[in-house]
Amino acid sequence: MAVFTEVSQDDARDLAAKLALGEVRELRGIQGGIENTNYFLTTSTGEFVLTLFERLSFEQLPFYLHLMKHLAAHAIPVPEPHATPGSATADNPDGRLLQTVCGKPAAVVGKLRGKSELAPTAVHCAAVGDMLARMHLAGRDYPHMQPNLRGLAWWNETVPVVLEHTTPEQSALLKGELALQNHVAASSAYAALPCGPIHADLFRDNVMFDDGELTGFFDFYFAGVDTWLFDIAVCLNDWCIDLATGRQDDARTQAFLRAYNAVRPLAAAERQLLPVMLRAGALRFWISRLWDLHLPREASMLKAHDPTHFERVLRQRVAQAYRTL
Template sequence: MAVFTEVSFEEAQKLMRRLRLGELQDLRGIEGGIENTNYFASAEQDGVLNHYVLTLFERLSAQQLPFYLYLMKHLAQAGIPVPDPQGDPNGDVLHTVCGKPAAVVNRLAGKSQLAPEPVHCAALGDMLARMHLAGRDYDREQPNLRGLPWWNETVPVVLPHLAAEQADLLRAELAFQNHTASGSDYAALPRGPVHADLFRDNAMFEGERLTGFFDFYFAGVDTWLFDVAVCLNDWCIDWPTGRHDDAKARALVQAYEAVRPFTAAERALFPALLRAGALRFWISRLWDFHLPREASMLKPHDPTHFERVLRDRVQRPWRP
């Protein structure tokens, strides 16, 4: 969520008027993240000040974006608390700002819980399962663009930047994940639209109440277990060491299972998919760290964090 493209107040005002959202009152760039340009935008309509997020997409194409935007609208209409893309008078939710594809969504209430307790993890697990079930009848298809094919393409690019021990781990884990993905248990895993990036800073809370998920721009059709694994690797670990936190993990998993029980294939592959979730973000952080793009607010994440998480998942396999 860095600012790669500077949007003027006047340009944003034109969009808000076109969407019939009122008169723009405030526009502020959002720091953090590394994929898209994001602004907080506030607009007044009929004496009421409403709050939105304006996103300009820097990597995703206009052909890819309808999957994400209409998935969010589908989930919102199913009662899942996610940002709802705002349409123009023709109902189109994909717009253009400064020559870039863009969207405007309502801003969720609350704030991110960056030091979650088991109660927050349980709320996440419950809503994640509900989101998976709500997405079963979504009729658009798009793979997880940061899935295994992307890992296979990107690892050779980042390997020259690594120490020998890191490179050995990366090669070995990639081989393990390719082997896992070729097996019958993997083929049997339930699938559907997944968020694929549901970190603590992509969920909002008011106290212990989860008010919503956002930033769906890594979503795709993948295994539901991968989505669970991504959450467990961020919400349910000891941050300094990357080690598994059993109390938080069990709270998340038990709440998830109360809505959608895991299958036998999922239980068998829990350790492997936890490793897959850690590998995915180690690779992407290595890529962003060693091959960065320019932005006016760009803070690449430390890739060694997910190296630690991966090593812990390899050394201490966990299943519920």
């Protein structure tokens, strides 16, 4: 959510008029994040978020935008993309969700109420586990297919690039964990894991709460079709750990898993592979943070995340057996 592309007031007015959103009152860049350009857009009809996509292409983006429309139609609280009025067709009942701003693909979505809970309790973790399970079930009949673009294939491509920026000890850990994940991905147990659209980046700052109520999941632009277990692991590695040490918080972990299981019980293969998938989730974000830190792009308001955080999480996951199943 850094600002890579500066959007002018005229650009914003043109877009608001095209989408029939009313008169522009305010356009404000959003700080944080590292992938896309984001602005809060306030008009005479409401509050919205304008996103310009800096890496995803016009061909890739319909998967994400139509997924959000699909989930909203299934009562999952997500920011709903706005379509060009009158653009719906029999083949595309959602209408034209993808726009062009400053020559780049863009979209406008509704702004969720509330704020992120950056110091979650077991109650917050249970709410996220419950809604994540509902989201997975709601996505079962989503008709579009796109792989997780930051999945195993990307790890295999990116690890050789970032190794030159690591110590010998870090390099050994990266290569060893990558070999393990390739081995697991070729196993029959992995092939038995349930799959579907996943968020793949559901950290604390991508969920909204308002007065204790979970009001929405957002930032779906890492989503893809992958194992639901990977989505669970990503959540557990952020919502249910101590940020200072990377250690698992048992009470929050149990609350999350109980709530998820109450909606969609984990399959036997998922229970078997959860420990190694927790390592996969930590590995994915360690790799991407190394990449973002050492191969950065220029942007206003850009601040790369610390890669050593997920190195700590990974080392904790390697060192400790999973104790809650």
